[in-house]
Amino acid sequence: MDPGKQIFLLIMYLQVFLIAAVTDPHDFTALSAVKSNWQNTPPNWIGFDPCREGWEGIQCSNSSITSIVLSGIGLTGTLTADIGNLPMLQELDLSQNMGLTGTLPQAIGNLKKLLYLSLAGCSFLGPIPNTIGSLTQLFSLSLASNKFIGEIPPSIGNLLNLYLLDVTDNKLTGTIPVSNETSPGLDLLVNTRHFHLGQNQLTGTIPLKLFSSKMTLIHLLLDSNQLSGSIPSSLERVQSLELIRLDRNSLNGPVLLNFTGLTNLSQLYLSNNKLTGPMPDLSGMNLVTYVDMSNNSFDASSIPPWFSSLQSLTSFIKLFANIISKNFNGRIMERTQLQGQIPDSIFSVAQLQSVVLSNNQLNGTLDIGTNYGTQLELIDLQNNSITEFAQGSGYSKTLMLQGNPFCATIGSTENYCSLLQQPNTSYSPPPNNCVQHDCNSNQIISPRCKCAYPITGTLKFRSISFSDLGNAGYYNHAQALMMDAFQSIQFPVDSIALSDPFKDEYDYLELRIEVFPSNSDSFNRTGFSMITSQLNNLTFFQLPSSFGPLYFTLDNNDYFSGPKSNKGIIIGAAIGSSILALLLLMTGIYAFKQRRKADTATEAAIRLRDPFASWDRNESAGSRPQIKGLRCFTFEELKKCTNNFSDANIIGIGGYGRVYRGILTGGKLVAIKRAQRGSLQGNVEFKTEIELLSRVHHKNLVSLVGFCYELDEQMLVYEHISNGTLKDSISGKSGIQLSWARRLQIALDSARGLTYLHELANPPIIHRDIKSTNILLDDQLTAKVADFGLSKPLDHTEGHVSTQVKGTMGYMDPEYFMTQQLTDKSDVYSFGVVMLELVTGRNPIHHGRHIVTVVRMAMDKTKDLYNLHEILDPAIGVGNTLKGLEKFVDLAIRCVEEWRANRPAMGQVVKEIENIAEQAGLDYDFEMLSTSASHYYSTNGSLYLPDNKKFYEYSESFPHSEIELQ
Incomplete structure (x- = not known):
């Protein structure tokens, strides 16, 4: 091309850029510097305007970059200090990128607006920077499954808004920090619901000061560390606790907790420690579903009477099996064990699935009785001293008695005396009954009989309250709930398949998961990142209580480098080549038209940038609403979609005003609440509702689509709910x-x-x-x-x-x-x-x-x-x-x-x-x-990431409702 023409087109391009750019130049500079240290960034990360040009994984508000979500796309490189130059960033999710390594920069503490930080499943190393305690707005901190070393920064105690603290599966050492006169500590996190600190190398005692009655903690996971000393009695003050995992440490001494006040407790793991004294008394624990006290050194005892009173036990019980411990040279020393005859009442707990009491000194006659629970799948009494077996119970599930004197007298003529007898824990998803498909290489048949490239990986549940791993009902229930969660926010998910459950060495349940795309045979990068991100979002799935907190691990980071991407690359390259010349040719025309439009649209642009410019003139209204991420409708738009606010479209009347049914351009049905003019109640309620609903997102809360505030009109536009109140x-x-x-x-x-x-x-x-x-x-x-x-x-x-x-x-x-x-x-x-x-x-x-x-x-x-x-x-x-x-x-x-x-x-x-x-x-x-x-109603809208809670909502189409007014 002639050099003169090249210069002309370049000048025209720069003019267009100056007119159309919306990204804050400082934000663009910072993101570009971060990008320069990464490989495998999304292909559309080109140009000079991430916000305007829609860079994948980037969300903006008012020209500022507010969200970076790049979960699982195969990024490699390091995270540089330039990340600290994005002052409005509210979410940073780089999880499941194994190629990201290096240390976390101290500058991460500059992100004062940050709400979500997820770096789980990467390869970051070195210490966690103490500056992370400066992120005082932080709601979720997930650093699990990296290579972090050193101590837990005491400054995390400054994060008073923190809901989740997850540093599981690292190499953290030192003691658990608590506050003193000069330093904060984790005891200050009274609003935090989740302490996930397991699978590290933490040492010392669990501080007595760590727990208080002010705490709202529900999950305490300190398993698989090197903690010693006694279990602090202050733990009983945290009455909100539902799950306690202290297993696989070196805790010793008697358990002095009074469990009476822990009325919400459902799962208790104390196994594989050096605990002594009498067994803890769990009388009255009506919600307990799982207890494991195995591999300790409790005093000699018979099976306690409170055992059979735990009627909420819905699953696996491994109360006292293998009461032994290992000393430091590896020699196994047997401790005093359970002894006496087994009362048949323990088998009658209604929801019980497993009784594992092997390797004890239980003796006498085993009588299962005839009133055993209908869900009882496994009785493991191997290696005890049982001399008789009353066989009239009719129990036909898995029974394991090998190693008892009774079996020595009858030999191995019965299955329950054979070493080959093992419980059946296998599970496979039901056959899909699909007609034979000829799928391409690496494609998989979905449960809905479609060939596709699914997202594959492993779900790890850090606690479960059932032992029958072969029971399809649990997985079908969880699978349907996960699918429901994705559908409720319009993610491009066609179906989900769960399979191959097993319990790992930490007693975590691992499940293979396949997430299949809808409307295509593969996910694009945006959909892929959003889904892998949500699979690690603790609050996203409303799973049944039998499943504990989950963690997702992606199978690999090469989803976009295989055959699934070739077609898109070829088509993209062809289209790009064919239209490049046309785009350059149209640049000058576009710049000219944009300039003319700018002259005629100044007033409208001001109104869109600041829809509440006239709010301050109303003294009774208070300060103007503070909102983000909502669509601002014009009065004419809403007037048109309600047929000039026709009485025929009224679906509700109240003290605030009237509610109209409306149909937006594109056919979306909405409910429009229009305030009575001059209503003081309207001003107050309008502000309250618009501020609140712009920052909360949940499938059981009515969604706000947008609003109108002009010409003395106050209107709120909601999703329309079809079946009324x-x-x-x-x-x-x-x-x-x-x-x-x-x-x-x-x-x-x-x-x-x-x-x-x-x-x-x-x-x-x-x-x-x-x-x-x-x-x-x-x-x-x-x-x-x-x-x-x-x-x-x-x-x-x-x-x-x-x-x-x-x-x-x-x-x-x-x-x-x-x-x-x-x-x-x-x-x-x-x-x-x-x-x-x-x-x-x-x-x-x-x-x-x-x-x-x-x-x-x-x-x-x-x-x-x-x-x-x-x-x-x-x-x-x-x-x-x-x-x-x-x-x-x-x-x-x-x-x-x-x-x-x-x-x-x-x-x-x-x-x-x-x-x-x-x-x-x-x-x-x-x-x-x-x-x-x-x-x-149609729900095929696009997706956006709100500025606050981590829930993706639909931005264009909603299934919609009638609003009942006060």
Whole structure:
């Protein structure tokens, strides 16, 4: 090409760049410097404007780079100090890139806005920089499975907003840091829910100061370290604990914990230590599902009487097997072991799957009895002193008695006396029944009979409460829940396959996972990174309680270097070559048109950049809303999509204003809440709702699509929920009849949404107006909590908000009404009233009597269904067995206790409803509607990453709802 033409085109290109660029130049410089130390970056990382040009894995807001998500794409290189020059960065996820190595730069402490830092599954080494304690907004810190050495930085104690601390599987040494007069420590992390510090080389004692009653910790994982000394008695103060893993250390001395206060505890691992003294007393631990105290040196004892009282044991129990220990020279020294006869009552625990009591001194006659649990799959009593076996029980599952005197007398004529007898723990996914396919090399047939290149890897569950690894029901349940999570946020996932379970040396369950793409035979880099990132997101999947916290490991980092990428490369190269000349030719024309458009669109651009420019003129409105990531609609857009706000499109009327059904360009159905002009309530509620819903994202909360604020108009645009309010369905107005199983599911959905507000939002949020008209049902009758106009953030330090009493009579917390102190337990009270509505079908105040009083007066726990037959909703299906109803009513009554201290937290409510459904044998998450829902809507929108919580939501198309107004 003629040099003069080249210069001309270059000048025109630069003019276009100056007009169209939106990326902050300092951010671009920093990202370019980071990129220069990486190989295998996404192919579209070219040009000068990452935000405008849509660099894969990069998200921006107001010209600043706010998110870098490049999980599992095969990056290699180091992370340089230039990363600290991105001041607005809120998420950095480089997980599952094994080629990333080197030390973490001290400059990472400059990222003051950072909420999520995930470097799990890389090869970073050296110490964790102490400057990480400067990231005071950090919500999730995941550094698992690297090569970090040195001590845990005490400065992490400054991260008071931290929800997850995960440094599992590194080479960290030293003691667990706690605060003193000059230094912070982990004891200050009272809001952190997860301490995952296992599989390191930590030494010293577990500090007594580490635990306090202020903590909200639910998972404590210190397994597979070199910790010594006794288990600190302060651990019993953390009443929120659900999982304790202290196994595979060198802990010694007696266990002096009083477990009575740990009412939420479900799994306890103390095995492979040097613990002595009497065995811990677990009497009254009603939620315990898994206990392992094996390989210790407890005093001689018979099987304790509290064993058979643990009726919530749903799975594997390895209480006292192999009570031995290893000294430092490797010599095995037997300790005093369990002795005496085995009471048949231990086999009758209803949910028990395995009893492993091998290598003890149990003797006498083994009598399994005839009332053994129906789920009991394995009894392992090898190497004891059993002399007789009462064989009239009819037990036909796996029984292992080899090494007992009884087997010596009869030889190996019976299977249970043979060394070959082993429990069956194999599991394979069901056959896909697909017609023979001729797939390309490396492609795999999906469960939906499609040839594709799936994301493959291993899920590791750091605790499980079942031992029957061959039970397909567990994996089918988990698989469906994971699929539901991906579909709820419109990820490009067609199907998921789980297979090949086994327990590794750390008692972690490993599962192979294959995630198959939809609408293509392979994932693009954006979809791939988002999915691998979420597979390591602890809060993304609502898995059943039988599965513990998970961790994902990618099979390899060459997904985009195999045959799956050739076609795209060839097509991309051809298209790029053919249109390059055309793009250059059009550059001058584009620049000219852009200049003319800029002259005519100045006012509109100002309004879009600052839609609340006129807010400050309204003195009664307070400070302007602070939002990110929402679409700003013009008045004309919403006027057009509602047919000039036609009365025919009104779907709700309340004190705030009216709600209209609207259809946006492209056919998306939405609900538009339009405030009455001049309404003070409208100003306040508009600001509250837009600020709150712009930063919370959960499948059980109604999503906010956008807003309009112009020409004295205040409008909020929501997803449209097709089946109206829960009140409409309970009253029969909607024509939908809710079965008992479906009511349990609705209660669980709503409770999960509230738990997200209380426990995952930062700061926590109190809804303040929970009622059946503010719970909406979509086309699958999934419940979503709506109407956040009265909501309030909760002060961490005070634990309550002193505020004017607002809400709805009948649902209002009496303690809040009297003290004007609003807490998260106020929502619990309101939710308890909704639970009673679900059971009775009655209004909260019926003929002048409160529903709580009516139920309490009618209750008689000595009678069937608590004697509530006369006040149960006839539509609930009284003719059928209402499994779990009594426990559901018990929970509701606890929620509506007069004093908040006596009410459970919403997280506990979720867990108990899950247990009610599971123990009642209801497949509550997957029950399909008996009649088809009346409306279905397209949900094929694009994806974006919100600025706050790590949940990807759809940005263009939603399945949508009617909003009930205050």
